[in-house]
Amino acid sequence: xxxxxxxxxxxxKENVEKIIRKVMSLEGSFHxxxxxxxxxxxxxxxxxxxxQEFPESLHLVCRSGKLGLGxxxxxxxxxxxxxxxxxxxxxxxxxxxxxxxxxxxxxxCAHEGADLAIGSRYVKGGKLVNWPFDRKLISKGxxxxxxxxxxxxxxxxxxxxxxxxxxxLEQIPLDQVQFVGYAFQVEMKYRAWKAGFTxxxxxxxxxxxxxxxxxxxTGIVKEAMLGVWKMRKF
Numbered sequence: 001x002x003x004x005x006x007x008x009x010x011x012x013k014e015n016v017e018k019i020i021r022k023v024m025s026l027e028g029s030f031h032x033x034x035x036x037x038x039x040x041x042x043x044x045x046x047x048x049x050x051x052q053e054f055p056e057s058l059h060l061v062c063r064s065g066k067l068g069l070g071x072x073x074x075x076x077x078x079x080x081x082x083x084x085x086x087x088x089x090x091x092x093x094x095x096x097x098x099x100x101x102x103x104x105x106x107x108x109c110a111h112e113g114a115d116l117a118i119g120s121r122y123v124k125g126g127k128l129v130n131w132p133f134d135r136k137l138i139s140k141g142x143x144x145x146x147x148x149x150x151x152x153x154x155x156x157x158x159x160x161x162x163x164x165x166x167x168x169l170e171q172i173p174l175d176q177v178q179f180v181g182y183a184f185q186v187e188m189k190y191r192a193w194k195a196g197f198t199x200x201x202x203x204x205x206x207x208x209x210x211x212x213x214x215x216x217x218t219g220i221v222k223e224a225m226l227g228v229w230k231m232r233k234f
Contacts, residue, residue, distance in 0.1 A: 001031065001084060002029065002085065003029065003086070003102075004031045004083070005023055005089040006033050006076035007033070008069055008073065008076075009034055009035070009044075009093050011039045012093040013042055013043050016034070016046050019099065020050055021050075022100075026099065026100065026103060030102060033079060034058075034060045034061070035073075035076050036062050036063065037063050044062050047060045069180060069184060070181065070184030073184065077174055078174060080166075080169070085166065086165070086166050087106055087110065087163055088166065090160055090164075091161055092160060096206055097119060104202050105118075105119060105161070105202055115192070115199070116199045118162055119202055119206075120203055122155040122156045123203050124203060126156070126201075126206075129207040139158070143157055152189065153199075154201065160185050162185075164192075172191045177191070
């Protein structure tokens with residue numbers, strides 16, 4: 001087994017079948033792990049039905065309630081390592097990340113020397129689509145703020161579209177990762193950078209969701225702003 005895409009879900013019935021079918025249509029035999037946090041809208045039931053069609057490549061884990069994005073990915077990382085996947089991806093369910101870019105992220109790690117490939121909005125060629133000006137300002141400002149405090153040379157530190165080589169997740173102490181929201185994304189990159197792994201940013205077009213409801217909250221933003229100061233002590 002080679003490539004696993006981890007997709008956390010909560011109330012994604014409008015998107016989950018479409019995103020699964022798109023990933024399964026890609027060249028390169030991607031597998032998918034859906035980590036569903038007890039979606040009351042029936043997201044997990046849709047995935048179960050699709051497992052009849054993709055019995056070897058579509059996996060589902062159901063958790064009891066909203067436990068946070070970071071814990072969903074940590075669970076998925078451990079599951080991927082236990083099942084010996086060589087390349088492990090993070091991706092949203094809402095098509096804000098274009099599934100076709102999975103191929104480009106994999107290529108960066110498999111053929112261009114990256115240990116960690118980031119789908120980046122803020123390198124040359126990266127774009128934001130359908131975002132209001134105030135959200136763009138907060139996101140871009142947060143990226144600059146994070147770089148100033150951590151000194152990490154990553155233009156899009158809160159990005160959630162990522163390919164990891166297996167060895168990166170094996171070396172990062174996953175049980176010590178502290179944050180669960182957007183600060184989780186910064187922390188994982190920071191730990192990888194501090195461990196000496198090679199990070200490459202791949203330009204992507206990030207499109208705001210058209211179906212379902214955003215999971216962004218003020219608490220998540222606050223965690224990220226305060227969390228970067230704590231990371232310098234790692």
